[in-house]
Amino acid sequence: MLRRSPSAPPLGFATRQLQPIEVDEPIRSRTTPLHLSAGFPFDGFDDAAEHFRTGDGYSYTRVANPTITAVERRIAALEGGAEAVLVGSGQAAIAVALLGLVGAGGHVLAGASLYEGTRGLLLDDLARLGVATDFVAGSDPDAWRAAVRPETRVVLVEAIPNPRNDLVDIRAIADVAHEHGIALVVDATLATPYLLRPIEHGADVVVHSASKFLAGQGSVLGGAIVDAGTFDAERSGHLYPHLVAPSRGGGPSRVERHGPLARIAHLRDGVAVRLGPTISPLNAFLVGQGLETLSLRVERQSANALAIATFLDAHPSVASVDYSGLPSSPYRALADRYLPRGQGSVFACTLHGGQAAARRLIDALALFTPMTHLGDVRSLILHPRTTSHTQRTDAELAAAGIGPGTLRLSIGIEDVDDLVRDLERGLAAATA
Structure with a gap:
């Protein structure tokens, strides 16, 4: 901080615009303060040496x-x-x-x-x-x-x-x-x-x-x-x-x-x-x-995902749904043991019509966004075979259960009825 005697000569404009100004009043924030700084000043020679000896305090944001x-x-x-x-x-x-x-x-x-x-x-x-x-x-x-x-x-x-x-x-x-x-x-x-x-x-x-x-x-x-x-x-x-x-x-x-x-x-x-x-x-x-809102979002996303997985599992255009929360999932017992609060909101489903059906479904959707991201508050969809899994061989894809009609869904916090209607539109296009 700038420490100067009142009798010191005035500083130049360029110096004054760079030097920090001390604020004497104690400042408290209800939320986590944002320290957007590459580094932090030391209180003199000995303070710098002590920091590098013990690691206590802050010197450079790459470190802490x-x-x-x-x-x-x-x-x-x-x-x-x-x-x-x-x-x-x-x-x-x-x-x-x-x-x-x-x-x-x-x-x-x-x-x-x-x-x-x-x-x-x-x-x-x-x-x-x-x-x-x-x-x-x-x-x-x-x-x-x-x-x-x-x-x-x-x-x-x-x-x-x-x-x-x-x-x-x-x-x-x-x-x-x-x-x-x-x-x-x-x-x-x-x-x-x-x-x-x-x-x-x-x-x-x-x-x-x-x-x-x-x-x-x-x-x-x-x-x-x-x-x-x-x-x-x-x-x-x-x-x-x-x-x-x-x-x-x-x-x-x-x-x-x-x-x-x-x-x-x-x-x-x-x-x-x-x-x-x-x-x-x-x-x-x-x-x-x-x-701060993690539990609220994940609880809603998991409930939405279970509803959508259940809807897809019953649809005649869908060959399979890989969601551990479904009663038919071979992993349901593990889900009951490890995921009693909800089974998450990212899962896969496979369409009967293969890659052509997957393309028609994705292009017909209005609410689901085609993205490589997941875990968003918005619902997302992706075709792994032509995106994230393109480096795998056919044998590796088959072993991983990634077929031509497999889609990955990441369910958001929207009203679930709106998401179901969007998927109904996509499935209608997929089977047209």
Whole structure:
């Protein structure tokens, strides 16, 4: 702040327009304040040195920012985690989580149903870094146990797989991972902490694309990583030597400095800060605003989705509906166990008429917007085979249950009767 003696000579215009003015009155805000600043001043030489010695306080937004910190703490509290890290996108969140746990020569064991961006990261980018990946379908503990290797460092699943809702038994898979001291990472983007908190079922790390339901309005990008705060150095230190070894300069290890928070400390300081996928404070602020209405939106979206899935399931033009909330779903028992508040609002349906029918339906809709986004308050629709899943072979598409007539729906908070009428219009066009 500008500190000057009253007797000092006047400053020039350019200087005065740049220097901050002190405000003596205490200022309090009912909402999270927005600190839209690249960096923060120190109170002199010793304050700067103390910050770099301890890490306390704020210096640079890539490292920490008060607005971002406030939203991180709220997300951690909603998930029942110990600490959270906000980054620039959901893709950044999954990349930071994986890169902080597995390195060259390591192995990731993943659920067969994954977001295409995550699948590409594993099969293309991490593979070039010497990280191997295997996929396991279903929840049979013996199948997961048989696929674990000595070099496995991450077990990765989605809480509600996109787009087919083929749920997995999180607790059963967590038990297998923990038998070997391996971290279980759960992408809970489609579930949100309102419907499901994976840490309560054994997850070690939870990731979100905050761009989706957490923000809700479809205006910003963001990602979140939440850690359970349960890193056990005695049990798992040999698998993650970068957490238990002394620092590069011979100083104390992550575990010595942070104890059971060593894992999230490394994800923050050793990966996110160095790679730099920083979220804008403005985006963090808007994610925080979205969090305040999360339960209201997700409750409405889940109820709308169940009504629409039920309507589609009974329609003669629809071959199948993949929604875990339907009584006919093979995953209904898992939904009852893990998703009693609602089964989410993103699911797939497949039309009898194939790709031609899908095209006619999408082009006839007035309320559903064709977009790659999801989790918006507005209803969205996409044809995966010609958009998000174009890199898959025919055999891979068939294994994933993505047919020529498969559509992905993300249901919003509109009046459900209006959405049903819009789909009736689309289905009439699809079968014309």
